[in-house]
């Protein structure tokens with residue numbers, strides 16, 4: 001997919017002016033937050049489970065090499081195949097190769113952010129293999145030739161009437177006079193259309209929420225059941241997962257599952273949690289005949305051992321974006337790549353480079369809500385700050401911001417001078433602010449004053465106030 | 476260099492770890508050997524009767540329907556009754572699980588029982604659960620010729636028979652049960668943890684039941 005992260009500002013402007021998008025985003029603001037809160041409040045152990053989940057992932061990451069090896073051994077022992085992909089390109093080629101060997105013409109897909117990350121659909125299509133998304137949200141955006149705008153609700157930016165229009169446009173074999181006014185009718189239609197695809201598919205591709213080192217199992221979590229039909233009906237199942245999805249045992253996955261569904265959708269458990277190990281066994285009467293796992297690095301290993309390592313604990317629940325005022329305002333597409341919201345603001349620069357994604361960690365109010373709801377206790381604001389520092393070190397910020405900061409730093413390092421200057425500056429600015437005590441325009445601050453007024457400073461400087469308070473206290 | 480060596484090499488360098496470090500390896504192996512449960516919520520830790528009640532209550536919250544029977548012999552009549560009540564044809568699909576096939580199906584003369592995996596043309600599937608989890612109202616399904624996985628997903632209605640004594644308080648205990656059955660570190664091809672009928676919220680966040688899996692999940696709890 002084309003990366004538009006460098007154009008975040010233009011993207012955001014467009015999003016704010018998009019009436020339909022703003023209507024759709026209302027569903028994020030109202031839905032997710034209350035549901036999560038209710039589920040969390042109903043489980044007294046939730047906080048303790050967050051700590052437990054964090055400790056599990058920290059341990060797995062600190063021993064990632066060993067758990068990957070153990071996992072591989074068990075997959076092979078259960079009759080599956082493991083493929084290692086350093087880059088997105090490697091992963092695409094590996095998957096194409098497996099599909100070609102299976103003579104695949106149609107591939108059904110369960111919802112997977114990793115396959116978005118490696119832009120698998122466009123690639124397969126180019127090579128003459130037809131990918132069919134089966135998660136309702138993913139199916140909708142595939143019809144629209146769009147990308148997910150949310151990591152668990154990919155079509156959250158689309159309104160019901162848009163879905164209806166898309167179905168009428170694409171499902172031309174169905175009666176044009178059919179009634180599609182209710183969401184149930186839309187779901188029914190997708191169910192019918194996709195049923196045929198499941199049976200037609202030669203290969204089913206899913207992601208994985210967890211990989212279990214102890215057993216060589218991959219786990220997916222869904223509500224629709226599409227990930228299951230995707231993997232049990234075709235003759236081959238390919239699971240694509242990034243390396244940090246590993247946890248040691250089934251019990252570890254169980255701990256994290258408790259915080260995952262609650263943080264994501266406010267459910268205690270998603271409807272379907274599916275553990276897949278190897279291909280079908282002797283005596284089995286259904287299930288895939290072949291099972292492949294593609295392990296993707298694509299930049300994760302270079303986050304290990306850095307200030308961004310903790311981001312690898314992320315379980316893609318989406319809570320951070322559901323609670324983010326910036327995401328609420330602009331939606332997911334403005335972020336310009338696969339991962340939006342606070343987790344995207346940290347992860348995207350790691351994966352595609354801060355030169356392209358530098359705007360994202362700046363698109364934050366530092367309100368801290370993301371960190372407070374993150375089930376894995378990932379310090380997202382701190383890491384955004386790290387990116388800002390790196391961006392500054394590498395001279396990637398605009399010249400005005402850099403010289404402004406240098407100008408300020410000059411005085412900040414000289415406190416006596418700083419205080420003298422502010423003591424003169426404050427009353428002067430206060431005077432210039434006029435009766436309204438506000439500026440409608442200021443030199444060098446057009447970016448701010450174009451949309452709002454800046455209050456003029458009033459009264460004494462902070463240091464003057466401290467001094468007078470101290471002397472008052474001494475009396 | 477293969478992708479495998481490259482990735483493992485990069486991970487080791489980043490972690491400042493050496494290949495073949497026996498101390499780290501021992502710690503990792505011990506952790507997998509122990510497979511210790513972590514924090515278990517108090518919610519499901521109840522005596523048998525309350526535990527089974529909780530399982531039923533949680534399942535109903537997830538929009539499953541629940542029926543309780545004193546004995547397994549009453550299952551065929553209950554299945555036939557469910558079909559009548561829902562206006563469904565008297566025909567079901569099931570695997571070869573003797574816990575199901577040994578039941579007195581012939582007493583329901585009108586009821587057709589077909590065996591084997593589902594091909595997508597079955598209105599109703601019947602499975603026997605491996606176990607259940609009271610904490611979340613979840614049924615644990617294990618793949619195999621006894622209970623083919625396709626029956627869990629393709630029929631419009633999924634009827635799951637579950638032995639009340641197999642309902643555990645928490646998922647960790649259910650996992651221990653799978654381990655006891657299949658061996659340490661071994662798993663059947665597919666384990667499905669199912670919590671209610673399938674659903675989607677992908678159209679404007681509205682909850683709609685009956686996405687790609689069954690539209691209805693009916694649990695028949697036997698005993699307890």
Ligand code: SF4
Pocket residue numbers: 263313314315316317318319320321342343370373374375376377378380
């Ligand atoms: S960063 Fe935290 S809150 Fe955001 S998706 Fe990842 S785990 Fe969820």
